[in-house]
Every structure is written in C-alpha cells, then in structure tokens.
Amino acid sequence: MSVLVYVENTAGEFKKSVFEVVSYAKAIAGLLNTDLTAISIGTVDPSNLNLLGQYGASKILNVNSDQLKSFVSHSYASVIASAAKSENSAVVILSNSFSGKGLAPRVAAKLEAAFAPGAVALPEISGNNLIVKRVAFSSKAFAFTELKAANKVLSLTPNSFELKVDQVQPEIIDFDPQLTNDLNTIIKDIVRSTDKVSLADAEIVVSGGRGLKGPENWGLIEELADALGAATACSKPISDAGWRPHEEHVGQTGISVQPNLYIAIGISGAIQHLAGVSASKTIVVINKDPEAPFFKVADYGIVGDAFEVVPQLIAAIKSYKAG
Amino acid sequence: MKILVCISSVPDTTTKITFTNDNAQFNSTGVQFIVNPYDEIALARAIELSEGGKGTVTVINVGEAETDPTIRKALATGADDAVRVNAKPRDAWFVAHQIAKYAKENNFDLILTGRESIDYNGTQVAGFVGELMNIPSVSIAKKIEVQDQTALVDREVEGGKEVLSISLPCIIGVAEGVAESRIPNMRGIMSARTKPLQVIEAVEVAELSSVTKFETPQPRGEVTLIAANEPEKLVELLHSKSHVI
Ligand SMILES: Cc1cc2nc3c(=O)[nH]c(=O)nc-3n(C[C@H](O)[C@H](O)[C@H](O)COP(=O)(O)OP(=O)(O)OC[C@H]3O[C@@H](n4cnc5c(N)ncnc54)[C@H](O)[C@@H]3O)c2cc1C
Numbered sequence: 324m325s326v327l328v329y330v331e332n333t334a335g336e337f338k339k340s341v342f343e344v345v346s347y348a349k350a351i352a353g354l355l356n357t358d359l360t361a362i363s364i365g366t367v368d369p370s371n372l373n374l375l376g377q378y379g380a381s382k383i384l385n386v387n388s389d390q391l392k393s394f395v396s397h398s399y400a401s402v403i404a405s406a407a408k409s410e411n412s413a414v415v416i417l418s419n420s421f422s423g424k425g426l427a428p429r430v431a432a433k434l435e436a437a438f439a440p441g442a443v444a445l446p447e448i449s450g451n452n453l454i455v456k457r458v459a460f461s462s463k464a465f466a467f468t469e470l471k472a473a474n475k476v477l478s479l480t481p482n483s484f485e486l487k488v489d490q491v492q493p494e495i496i497d498f499d500p501q502l503t504n505d506l507n508t509i510i511k512d513i514v515r516s517t518d519k520v521s522l523a524d525a526e527i528v529v530s531g532g533r534g535l536k537g538p539e540n541w542g543l544i545e546e547l548a549d550a551l552g553a554a555t556a557c558s559k560p561i562s563d564a565g566w567r568p569h570e571e572h573v574g575q576t577g578i579s580v581q582p583n584l585y586i587a588i589g590i591s592g593a594i595q596h597l598a599g600v601s602a603s604k605t606i607v608v609i610n611k612d613p614e615a616p617f618f619k620v621a622d623y624g625i626v627g628d629a630f631e632v633v634p635q636l637i638a639a640i641k642s643y644k645a646g
Numbered sequence: 647m648k649i650l651v652c653i654s655s656v657p658d659t660t661t662k663i664t665f666t667n668d669n670a671q672f673n674s675t676g677v678q679f680i681v682n683p684y685d686e687i688a689l690a691r692a693i694e695l696s697e698g699g700k701g702t703v704t705v706i707n708v709g710e711a712e713t714d715p716t717i718r719k720a721l722a723t724g725a726d727d728a729v730r731v732n733a734k735p736r737d738a739w740f741v742a743h744q745i746a747k748y749a750k751e752n753n754f755d756l757i758l759t760g761r762e763s764i765d766y767n768g769t770q771v772a773g774f775v776g777e778l779m780n781i782p783s784v785s786i787a788k789k790i791e792v793q794d795q796t797a798l799v800d801r802e803v804e805g806g807k808e809v810l811s812i813s814l815p816c817i818i819g820v821a822e823g824v825a826e827s828r829i830p831n832m833r834g835i836m837s838a839r840t841k842p843l844q845v846i847e848a849v850e851v852a853e854l855s856s857v858t859k860f861e862t863p864q865p866r867g868e869v870t871l872i873a874a875n876e877p878e879k880l881v882e883l884l885h886s887k888s889h890v891i
Contacts, residue, residue: 333804338804393808394808395782396773396776396782396783396784396785397776397777397782397783400773400777420804421785421786421801421802421803421804422803424769424773424785424786425772425773425783425784425785425786425801426773427773428738428768428769428770428771428772428773428774428777428785429773429774429776429777429783431773431774432742432773432774432777432778433777435854436854437854437855438738438739438768438770438854438855439855440767440768440769440770441767441768454858456861458767459765459766459767459860460657460663460764460765460766460767461764461767462863463662463663463862463863464663464665464860464861464862464863465860465861465862465863466766466857466859466860467857467858467859467860467861468855468856468857468858469855469856469857469858470854470855471853471854471855471856472852472854472855509810509811509812510808510809510810510811511798511809511810511811512808512809513803513806513807513808513809514806514807514808514809521804521805521806522805523804523805524804524805526890527890527891551891562822569788569821569822569823570788570802572822575659575683575764576659576683576684576764576822577822579767583890584884584888584890584891594659594660594662595659595660598659601863602863604888604890605884605888605890606866607880607884608869618869619869620866621866621869622866622867622869622870622888623869623870623871623872623880623883623884624869624870624871624872625871625872625873625874625877625880626871626874627874628874631874632874632877635874635875635877636877636880636881638877639877639878639880639881640881640891642878643878643881643882643885643891
C-alpha cells in the first residue's frame with residue numbers, strides 16, 4: 324500500500340500548489356509508515372516530473388496518452404481510481420484547485436471512499452480512520468471530519484500547508500490506465516490570461532471595494548498589485564456593477580482566498596466578504612472610516628483616504644523593492 | 647428539455663456561526679435559513695433555459711418538512727414542480743445518492759446544482775451524482791448554453807476559463823455570472839401554493855464519514871494602526887514582523 328497523490332500540470336509545468344500537495348501527501352505517508360506515489364496525466368517533461376522527488380515522491384506514474392491530453396473530469400477520475408487500485412492505495416490526495424474540485428468527488432465515488440474536501444491541516448489517525456480538519460461555513464468555522472471507509476480521498480486547500488523538502492530520486496513509470504469511458508466531452512477552447520497572477524494561486528492579493536468610487540480608479544489597485552507581484556480582487560458590489568469581472572469577486576458567494584497577505588482598500592468588511600478572506604495569514608485594511616468593521620479582523624490598519632494613502636504606499640513599496 | 651435543479655437550505659449569509667453539544671453540532675437556534683445562493687443562480691438559469699415552452703424545471707431537495715418553505719420559494723421563483731426526499735441531509739454522499747436515484751428514474755436532460763453549499767462548502771454533489779449516474783459533470787461553470795443535445799459550458803480554471811462542449815445528459819455546478827438570481831413576484835407566490843410538491847422516501851446509504859467536532863477560527867490580535875502619511879512603516883512591519891513581503 325502507498326499514498327497516491329495526483330499532480331496537476333498547467334501546460335506541462337507544476338505550480339507551487341502542486342508541491343504543497345506533494346509535501347502534504349508525503350507527510351501523511353509518513354504518518355502511515357508508507358511511501359508516496361504521484362500520478363501525472365498529460366505531457367510533462369521528465370525534468371519537471373523529477374522535481375516531485377524534491378518533496379518526497381519516490382514513484383511517479385506517468386500517463387501520457389492522446390486521449391488524455393486535456394482535463395476531462397470523468398476520464399481523469401477513472402485514471403486516478405485505476406492507479407489507486409493498481410498501487411493498492413487506500414489514501415488518495417488531490418489539490419482543492421478548480422480542476423481538483425471537479426475531480427476529487429468522482430475519484431471518491433469510484434473508490435467508494437470517504438471524502439474530505441478542503442483539508443487545511445494534517446489528519447489525525449484514529450484506529451483505521453483519519454480525522455481531517457477542513458473549512459466549513461465559508462471559512463467561518465472548521466469541521467473535523469472522520470473518514471471511516473477503507474478508502475479515503477482528501478483534497479488540500481491551496482496555501483494551507485508548508486512546502487517541505489525531502490529529496491528522493493523518483494522512479495518514473497509509464498502507466499497505461501486502459502480507458503473504456505465513452506462519455507462525450509470536448510474541450511473547444513482554453514482561455515487563460517497568462518500575464519496576470521491568478522487569484523487562487525496568489526500569495527498576495529490586493530482587493531478594492533466601493534470606496535474606490537468607480538472602475539476608472541482601478542489603476543491604483545493594479546499599480547499596487549504590480550508593485551507587490553499580487554493578484555487583484557474585489558468585493559461583490561464591484562463585480563455586480565461590472566467594474567471588474569466576476570472571477571475577481573471574493574467572499575462567501577465568490578472565491579475564498581487565503582493568501583499570505585490580503586490588502587483591502589475601501590472595503591467595509593461585511594460578514595459575507597470576511598467569510599472568504601479571513602483565513603488570510605496577514606490582513607491590511609485601508610479605509611477612511613475608523614469604525615469600518617474590517618479593522619476588527621485586521622493585523623494592520625491605515626485610517627485614511629485611499630486616493631491619498633495608496634499612491635504613497637506604492638512609492639514606499641517601490642523604494643523597499645529597489646533595496 | 648427536462649431540467650432538474652438541486653437546492654439546499656442553508657443558514658442566511660449574515661449568520662454568526664456557533665456550535666452546541668460540546669462543539670459537535672451546528673447551533674441552528676434563531677438561524678434564518680435561505681436557498682443556497684448558488685442554487686438560486688442555478689434555478690434562475692434553468693428557468694431562462696425552459697422559458698417559452700422550451701422545457702420544464704423540477705427542483706429537488708433532500709430535507710425534512712422544515713425545508714418546505716425553501717422549496718415553495720423555488721416554486722414561487724418559477725420552477726414547475728418539486729420533489730422533497732424526506733430525510734436529514736446527513737452528508738453530500740447521502741444527498742447525491744438520493745438525487746441520482748430520482749434523476750435516473752425520471753430521465754432529465756440537464757441537472758444543475760450550485761457550485762457549493764455555503765454551509766459545508768464541499769463542491770461534492772455534482773461530481774458524486776455524475777459518477778453515480780455515469781454522466782459528465784462540471785463542478786464550477788461560469789456560463790451555460792444548450793443547443794440540441796449539447797451543453798456549451800465555460801468552466802472556471804486557474805486564471806481563466808475552458809470552453810466545453812458536453813453531450814446531454816450531464817450535471818453542472820453553477821457559479822456566479824451564469825444568471826441573475828430571481829426574486830419571486832406576487833403571482834409566483836400565489837401559484838406556488840398549488841404547484842405539485844411530491845414527498846418521497848430516501849434510500850439507505852452507508853455512512854462513510856461524519857463530523858466529530860467543529861472549531862471557530864482563532865481571533866486575531868489587536869489591529870496595529872499606522873499613520874496615513876507613514877506607509878513605509880507598514881512596509882517595514884510586513885517585511886520584518888509578518889514576513890509576507
Ligand atoms: C447573500 C449575500 C451574499 C454576499 N456575498 C458577498 C461576497 O461574497 N463578497 C462580498 O464582498 N460581499 C458579499 N455580499 C455583500 C456584502 O454584504 C456587502 O454589501 C459588500 O461586501 C460591501 O462591499 P464594499 O465593502 O465594497 O462596499 P461598502 O460596504 O459600501 O463599503 C465601502 C467602504 O469604503 C470606505 N471608503 C469610502 N471612500 C473611501 C476612500 N476614499 N478611501 C478609503 N475608504 C473609503 C467606506 O468607509 C466603506 O467602509 C453579500 C451579500 C448578500 C446579501
């Protein structure tokens with residue numbers, strides 16, 4: 324038996340969240356006194372596959388078939404489930420990324436596994452069961468979920484587990500899953516804005532709210548984000564008004580983020596907004612109203628007019644970066 | 647086209663989340679329950695797709711009698727009929743089995759769910775049902791069109807989207823942007839009273855997991871205020887104290 328981790332590539336490369344999930348899976352393999360096998364689907368250069376060895380994957384199943392060039396949840400789930408069976412892996416770990424969210428429940432259902440989505444910490448072992456801490460109530464709480472079935476699937480919330488180097492020399496094996504699935508899904512087009520840091524992966528997020536008055540002022544948010552190498556986000560009224568695209572809306576009914584640093588500018592801190600951002604490690608709030616509720620959950624606050632404070636902050640960051 | 651929309655009843659978004667019974671149970675005392683916001687968007691899209699005689703919309707909820715108001719609201723919004731599977735929605739695995747069973751017996755072309763429920767946030771149901779029915783699933787869709795026997799779907803991916811063409815039947819988890827959620831009007835509310843709400847019994851499902859306890863996040867310490875004209879102090883603290891830049 325081994326622990327199996329699915330490593331998702333983006334155009335042949337692995338992002339930091341992939342190494343996080345490998346580190347996490349390796350730690351679980353350690354708890355269970357077993358080895359870690361990774362499964363990669365799609366075309367990835369062996370030099371990139373070898374990088375997985377840095378975080379403790381001793382065996383890598385490489386699935387490189389034409390049929391599986393792009394992500395389709397039911398066929399990828401079949402491949403991962405068949406790898407779990409052939410590796411005799413009772414524990415399968417995925418990232419709770421957009422694709423992982425589509426994939427993990429299907430993998431769990433195929434294996435009749437108990438499933439914990441959105442894990443944020445290492446599980447506790449209780450007999451044959453695992454107790455997993457996961458996000459619930461839109462980050463207003465955590466639930467400890469006990470996985471009681473023989474097979475277990477966990478998906479890890481990005482940016483919630485530290486990378487840990489544990490160098491091994493991985494053995495790379497071609498894996499042929501022998502697909503028979505005939506469900507029809509065709510990917511017609513993939514549109515990715517590559518020039519921007521994506522919100523889900525970002526370590527720093529700069530977010531703007533109604534305090535910015537109008538879309539014409541978003542240059543301030545973008546300039547600050549550029550200076551920090553950050554992604555941009557917004558509160559719900561901003562995307563509702565069409566000032567910014569929906570995919571930037573964070574909060575209870577938008578994206579949940581937990582970057583290392585979240586900077587909120589002109590956002591009041593409504594409970595629904597906080598639900599999606601309060602797990603951020605450090606929170607900075609810039610608001611002209613000293614009574615804004617956001618200050619109650621912030622680490623650092625500046626009471627002031629965004630139009631005066633932000634340009635000065637950009638200058639301060641630029642001079643810090645310049646050394 | 648026959649469309650099934652899965653709706654769940656969740657605590658209102660302003661709810662302060664607390665627990666009872668030694669943190670083993672969600673404290674629902676005084677909590678207002680609403681239709682899960684993403685499910686409302688799914689319902690709105692289903693109604694748009696069915697309007698003008700193009701189809702019918704059935705809503706399904708797994709819940710006890712106390713969720714009937716939530717179902718009536720969905721009917722008032724414009725669904726044609728409703729089914730309640732009479733059981734406590736123990737977990738997503740249980741709920742998915744109930745939906746899959748009903749959907750298998752009733753030949754829907756399209757099944758919509760919200761991308762996640764705002765209480766347990768699992769993004770599980772669409773994937774589970776897809777697998778149990780052996781049909782394609784998309785967990786987070788930003789746009790849904792239907793042409794003949796095909797759904798054209800924009801799936802959210804890191805930093806962008808994928809445009810998919812999927813043969814029906816399929817199940818899709820709906821995110822923001824797919825439609826504007828609708829508010830029932832007076833006529834809808836009146837007609838909802840007479841629309842069919844069928845109550846069916848649940849099938850048994852093995853319990854694979856259970857919640858042992860809940861925890862609320864650690865409160866942050868006091869906020870450190872920095873003068874508006876000294877942002878370099880903030881930069882210094884973010885670097886040397888918080889180690890985030
Ligand atoms: C079902 C439901 C779900 C919701 N989900 C979400 C969600 O997911 N995400 C979300 O964000 N919201 C959500 N909301 C909306 C939420 O309740 C708030 O209305 C919203 O977050 C407020 O956005 P805001 O902070 O940008 O605007 P406001 O509340 O209007 O706050 C603007 C802030 O800007 C400050 N300000 C004004 N001028 C300046 C200036 N010149 N310089 C500095 N500061 C200034 C003001 O002091 C104020 O604090 C939801 C609501 C409901 C009912």
